[in-house]
Amino acid sequence: MSSFAQTPNNPHLLAARDAVLQAYVASLVLTALALALILELTHPLAGEVSAVIALIAVAALSERGRVQLSGTMESSIALLPVIFAAVVLGPLAALLVGAGSLLGDFRPPYMKLAVYTCTRAITGALAGFAALGATEISAGKFGQIAAATGVAAVVAEVTDTAFAATTHRLRGNGTLMNAVRVIAPLTLAALPMYVPVVAILAAAYTQVSAWTLPLFLVPAVAAQRLFAMYREQRELTDELRLANGCLERAGLSFASALVAALDARDQYTAGHSAAVARYSKDIAARLGLSDEEQQLAHLCGLVHDIGKVGLPVGLLEKPGPLTLEERRQMEEHPAVGERILANVENYTEIARIVRHHHERVDGNGYPDSLVGDGIPLISRILAVADAYDAMTSDRPYREAMPSRVARLRIAQAVDTQFDTTVVAAFEAILASASDDYRQGSRTAWGVEPRQLRVASASG
Numbered sequence: 001m002s003s004f005a006q007t008p009n010n011p012h013l014l015a016a017r018d019a020v021l022q023a024y025v026a027s028l029v030l031t032a033l034a035l036a037l038i039l040e041l042t043h044p045l046a047g048e049v050s051a052v053i054a055l056i057a058v059a060a061l062s063e064r065g066r067v068q069l070s071g072t073m074e075s076s077i078a079l080l081p082v083i084f085a086a087v088v089l090g091p092l093a094a095l096l097v098g099a100g101s102l103l104g105d106f107r108p109p110y111m112k113l114a115v116y117t118c119t120r121a122i123t124g125a126l127a128g129f130a131a132l133g134a135t136e137i138s139a140g141k142f143g144q145i146a147a148a149t150g151v152a153a154v155v156a157e158v159t160d161t162a163f164a165a166t167t168h169r170l171r172g173n174g175t176l177m178n179a180v181r182v183i184a185p186l187t188l189a190a191l192p193m194y195v196p197v198v199a200i201l202a203a204a205y206t207q208v209s210a211w212t213l214p215l216f217l218v219p220a221v222a223a224q225r226l227f228a229m230y231r232e233q234r235e236l237t238d239e240l241r242l243a244n245g246c247l248e249r250a251g252l253s254f255a256s257a258l259v260a261a262l263d264a265r266d267q268y269t270a271g272h273s274a275a276v277a278r279y280s281k282d283i284a285a286r287l288g289l290s291d292e293e294q295q296l297a298h299l300c301g302l303v304h305d306i307g308k309v310g311l312p313v314g315l316l317e318k319p320g321p322l323t324l325e326e327r328r329q330m331e332e333h334p335a336v337g338e339r340i341l342a343n344v345e346n347y348t349e350i351a352r353i354v355r356h357h358h359e360r361v362d363g364n365g366y367p368d369s370l371v372g373d374g375i376p377l378i379s380r381i382l383a384v385a386d387a388y389d390a391m392t393s394d395r396p397y398r399e400a401m402p403s404r405v406a407r408l409r410i411a412q413a414v415d416t417q418f419d420t421t422v423v424a425a426f427e428a429i430l431a432s433a434s435d436d437y438r439q440g441s442r443t444a445w446g447v448e449p450r451q452l453r454v455a456s457a458s459g
Contacts, residue, residue, distance in 0.1 A: 020170060021111075021170050021171065024115075024166075024167075024170055025111065025114055025115055025118075028114070028115060028118035028119060028122070029114065029118055031118070031122055032095075032099070032117075032118040032121040032122055035095060035121070035122060035125045036092070036095055036121070036125075039090075039091050039092035039095060039125060039128075040092060043090050043091055043092050043128075043132075044092065045089070045090075045092060045093060046090075048089050048093065051088075051089060051093075052085065052089065052093050052096055052097060055081040055082075055084065055085050055089075055093075055097045056081075056096065056097050056100035056101070056103065058080075058081045059078040059081045059082065059097050059098070059100060059101035060078075060100060060101055060102070060103045062077045062078040062080065062081070062101070063078045063101045063102055078098075078101040078120070079123070079156050079157065079160060079194070080194060080197070080198065081097055081101075082094050082097050082098045082101070082120065082123065082124045082127065082156060083127055083149065083152050083153050083156050083194060083198050084198050084201060084202060085097040085124065085128070086124060086127035086128040086130070086131045086152045086156065087131045087145065087148050087149050087152050087198060087199075087202045088202045088205050090128050090131075090132070091124070091125045091126075091127075091128025091129050091131075091132065092125075092128070093124075093128070094124030094125060094127050094128040095121045095122075095124045095125040095128065096121075096124070097124055098120030098121045098122075098123055098124030098125075099117050099118075099120060099121035099124070101116075101117075101120050102116050102117050102120070115167055119160070119163035119164075119167070120160075122159070122163075123156050123159045123160050123163065124156070126155055126156070126159050127152040127153075127155050127156040127159070128152070130151045130152050130154075130155040131148040131149070131151060131152040132148075133151070134147050134148045134150075134151040134152070142199070142203050145199050145202050145203050146195070146196075146199040148202075149194075149195050149198045149199040149202060150195050150199075152198075153191055153194045153195050153198065154191065157191055157194075272305070272389055272390070272393060273301065273302050273303070273304065273305055274301075274302065275385075275389045275393075275440050276301040276302075276304060276382065276385045276386050276389050277297075277298045277299070277300075277301030277302045278298070278301070279301070279384075279385035279388065279389060279426070280297040280298060280300065280301035280378070280381050280382055280385045281294050281295075281297050281298040281301065282429050283297070283381045283384065283385060283422060283425050283426050283429065284296075284297040284298075284378070284381060286425040286426075286428060286429055287377075287381075287421070287422070287425050289377075293378070296349070296350070296353075296378060297378050297381055297382075299350060300350050300353045300354060300357075300378055300379075300382060301382060301385060303337070303341060303350065303354060304337070304354050304357050304382050304386060305333065305337070305386075306337045306340055306341065306354070307332070307333035307334055307335065307336035307337025307338070307339075307340065307354070308333045308336075308337075309336075309340075310332075310333070310336045310340075311329060311330065311333060312329065315329065315330065331358070331366045331367070332367070334354060334355050334356070334357060334358050334366070334367055335355060335367045337351070337354045337355065338351045338352065338354055338355035339351075341354060352376065353376050353378045353379050353382070354379075354382075355367065355368075355379075356368065356370060356375050356376055356379035357379045357382035357383055357386060358383065359375045359379060359380075359383070360383075360416065360417045360418075361375065361380070361415060361416065361417065361418065361419055362415070362416045362417070364416075365383075365417075375419075377419075377422075380418070380419040380422050381422050383417070383418060383419075383422075384410060384418050384419070384422050384423055384426050385426070387406075387410060387417075387418070388406050388407070388410060388426070388440075389440050391405070391406035391409065392406050392438075392439055392440040393440055400439070400440070402439075403430065403435075403438035403439050407427060407430060410423055410426075411423065411427070
């Protein structure tokens with residue numbers, strides 16, 4: 001595992017970070033050299049030089065085919081021959097195979113070469129020690145070989161991951177946890193494949209013949225394909241996340257344009273949709289709804305009154321009570337809003353929610369007289385947020401109510417007009433909110449309503 005892949009030159013790296021990185025590299029070099037010297041004295045090679053050279057070649061070829069995991073992280077299957085060497089040939093052989101894995105990629109940056117060579121050497125030596133400590137494989141029993149392989153593979157993967165994450169952090173490419181999150185899934189996927197493959201090949205090498213070593217190329221190719229598939233999956237996931245983000249931003253931009261068109265007609269409702277959107281999202285969060293549902297509540301709040309664009313001129317601005325005919329026309333706006341939104345791609349659910357935001361839990365709402373849980377939850381949330389902001393806003397025919405009065409009226413309409421759970425959640429929010437928030441002051445909403453008012457004014 002490497003964290004040097006395509007690391008951009010950063011002219012603003014702090015001198016302290018450079019000093020720490022240089023000290024880190026120096027410690028790796030000294031550790032690797034010390035391990036090599038100790039192992040040469042205590043566990044020298046026993047005439048398997050040709051096997052070590054062959055495994056170094058496999059590791060180097062594997063490293064040439066490494067796979068990009070992220071902008072600064074990449075991986076290869078070079079650990080596979082290292083683990084094999086640790087189990088079959090001992091810690092010194094594993095150290096040499098690990099150190100030689102980068103011979104086929106001798107090119108700048110040389111800091112990468114030094115770090116990667118040393119970390120792989122140390123990883124190989126530790127895996128070799130772990131295999132020796134697990135069991136002696138000289139008896140030739142497959143169970144002993146499997147045990148040694150399992151321990152060596154775990155030690156190698158954990159050590160390699162730790163080195164990669166540490167290097168990633170010291171180079172300023174992100175946190176340790178971010179690096180681990182990128183590497184861990186691939187490590188967990190590789191271990192179940194590495195252990196049986198290496199164990200079988202080790203058994204064949206020790207019990208049948210050293211000429212079985214070329215069989216190593218088959219699982220090596222398969223493992224490389226696994227890494228490539230993982231990379232492709234990550235790329236597809238990233239592309240999907242980017243596309244979803246673009247769609248969300250496009251949806252909000254479209255909704256804001258619709259709201260600006262409506263607010264341009266009526267100075268009294270300017271910012272009302274933004275307030276309802278904020279209240280609705282906060283209520284959804286208080287109810288423990290998912291992030292997606294909270295965003296849906298927010299978007300529905302923005303466009304809940306879009307059907308009012310179809311009302312006769314002057315109706316929204318009328319300074320007195322509505323006649324029965326005008327009331328009938330006003331009550332058509334949820335259905336009109338649904339028809340408008342249903343023509344927008346991916347707005348089917350939003351259209352359904354908007355249609356029902358004037359339903360009542362007792363069945364006396366409009367347009368469909370739905371009852372209780374038959375009303376979509378976000379529609380019930382919109383109903384409370386819409387009513388509260390309407391009561392705490394100035395209207396052509398009355399001044400804004402104080403928050404306490406509006407809250408009392410909403411509480412009195414529980415189980416008839418409003419859902420009890422939604423009202424309780426909103427009351428909990430308002431109880432600890434600022435005066436600006438409770439009174440619906442547009443300064444409580446931040447940028448969004450101001451943007452809408454600017455768009456409205458410029459229209």
